[in-house]
Ligand SMILES: Nc1ncnc2c1ncn2[C@@H]1O[C@H](COP(=O)(O)OP(=O)(O)OP(=O)(O)O)[C@@H](O)[C@H]1O
């Protein structure tokens with residue numbers, strides 16, 4: 001079965017204010033898409049809405065993933081279907097160690113259809129540890145992070161790496177990376193870029209939200225989209241990133257008659 | 262540390278079905294009639310063959326109890342009927358020392374409480390209170406060799422009458438409060454610990470308590486004496502079967518921390534929902550001594566418990582960590598009291614409470630600095646987590662300062678489970694229940710990591726049971 005993500009005429013509002021205003025986009029497994037757009041254009045709103053954040057109201061439209069409309073599903077059921085969001089601002093959970101959390105998360109997601117919950121479906125500790133250690137090493141994350149409280153006191157860059165660690169452990173079919181590159185130093189961008197590109201294959205479709213082409217040097221998108229005022233106004237290839245880099249958003253704003261709010 | 266990822270509940274293979282609401286068919290060998298008068302007390306003293314001074318002590322305490330009006334503050338005690346309680350139940354004729362001597366049905370209960378497991382893990386003495394009498398008490402040879410006394414208090418009264426007499430009731434006099442008076446009149450069981458000067462007990466001394474007879478009050482009496490420069494950690498865990506009629510648990514714990522000693526007293530309690538848990542716990546800490554209370558309260562109908570430390574001489578320190586979880590129909594009125602009676606004494610109170618499904622938790626705290634007690638420091642932190650709009654949390658802090666040269670800080674925070682936190686965890690595949698359980702466990706983690714490993718595991722496990730079916 002196809003695990004494509006198909007977004008049709010999606011409208012999302014936050015606290016009564018329309019933010020996403022009729023968005024269409026299809027991300028197929030194995031494809032890499034980049035989504036660019038000025039601050040406040042609605043990129044994170046789209047990401048949160050797709051993942052099922054309760055503050056983001058879906059006014060209309062459809063989101064089909066794995067052949068079903070996921071808009072009625074709880075966030076955890078979307079995750080179990082294979083959708084993943086690396087957050088722009090990951091939330092800290094004090095007192096909960098990264099390892100304990102990830103073991104439960106990985107077990108939940110891999111159990112898929114299983115009705116078992118909690119302890120019954122936990123993956124064996126040894127197996128989990130080995131896998132975690134290996135992936136942490138690849139991402140250049142120190143072993144001690146396994147015992148640290150989730151995102152609590154992590155630096156900006158550490159949080160972003162931890163998001164990618166979760167991506168690597170949860171093995172989704174469609175991953176949305178919301179500004180994973182922001183806050184990373186140059187070396188970290190390379191590590192994260194290389195790690196993500198290693199994960200990329202026919203099984204994984206990626207939607208990368210970013211302001212800078214640097215990450216895209218490591219993860220070359222086949223498709224680039226520009227979001228302006230809640231709609232995708234331009235779609236193309238690599239050349240679009242070059243154009244933005246050279247001229248910024250003004251020419252596009254002008255073209256579509258959007259004045260900065 | 263106790264709570265690294267290496268020892269989650271799951272790995273220890275504790276089954277999900279493990280519940281505490283069982284009880285078995287141990288026949289008490291003696292049971293007093295319901296209600297209390299001097300005759301019941303005399304009968305009890307006769308059966309226990311107690312010395313005259315204890316009989317007098319009990320009768321005197323009973324008279325004080327009779328005079329005390331019903332406690333009006335704290336929680337609602339109006340349903341508590343003192344005439345509807347058995348004050349003395351004896352399960353078997355003597356205290357047992359070896360596991361082999363323990364009757365099979367009692368062993369079965371111990372099995373379900375995980376005691377053999379505990380015994381394997383810690384080569385410590387295991388004392389378990391079964392009904393009002395300790396029937397199993399195993400003291401490892403090492404304790405004997407280093408001169409540590411660890412007995413049930415009834416046996417200690419027989420074997421070390423002078424030592425018991427010297428300290429009994431000196432920290433908490435009968436007249437202290439209504440329930441201390443009641444306990445002093447009818448106490449049975451509990452632990453007696455004496456640690457000689459300079460001796461450091463390397464492993465926690467553990468006692469498991471359990472109420473088994475319907476309507477039976479439990480009145481253990483614990484007395485711990487840490488002689489100069491000694492160290493000991495005492496741990497008690499309580500689980501109770503579920504019954505429909507009211508039940509009363511009213512313990513008294515007295516601790517003497519002599520110069521330079523260090524005592525930690527850890528409690529995890531999960532009483533059945535009908536139990537009144539009204540406990541008086543107090544320690545005196547002398548020069549440079551350190552007393553720590555770690556107190557976890559789950560279950561019960563009403564808990565009123567405020568472990569206290571009196572810092573009697575310079576350099577003394579009192580630390581109190583308390584966790585309360587109030588669920589449906591429960592009121593946890595818990596807190597801490599510290600009395601800075603001497604200069605340069607330090608205290609720290611950390612209280613965390615969780616209220617859910619209409620449960621109510623209150624923090625009741627008392628910080629007292631005596632006149633002339635210069636250079637004292639006290640730091641109080643109260644964090645309350647409220648899981649739904651039906652639940653409630655209050656704080657009643659009292660600070661009495663008779664001395665200007667002091668440094669007292671009080672912080673209180675009330676929070677709700679954050680929507681962002683729930684969403685974050687759910688976006689990784691956790692159900693709402695799993696996510697909120699995880700957040701709650703994280704909330705109390707700073708205290709749980711202070712617990713011995715298996716108690717930390719049990720604590721997380723109990724939280725999980727409390728959270729089950731709570732959302733969705
Ligand atoms: N939780 C929220 N509460 C209130 N307003 C919100 C919330 N989330 C988004 N918005 C508003 O919606 C609009 C779009 O925000 P969004 O975060 O989606 O932008 P973005 O494209 O991700 O911007 P950036 O590049 O700065 O990350 C903004 O005006 C923002 O203030």
Ligand SMILES: [Mg+2]
Pocket residue numbers: 043044045088178179
């Ligand atoms: Mg954003």
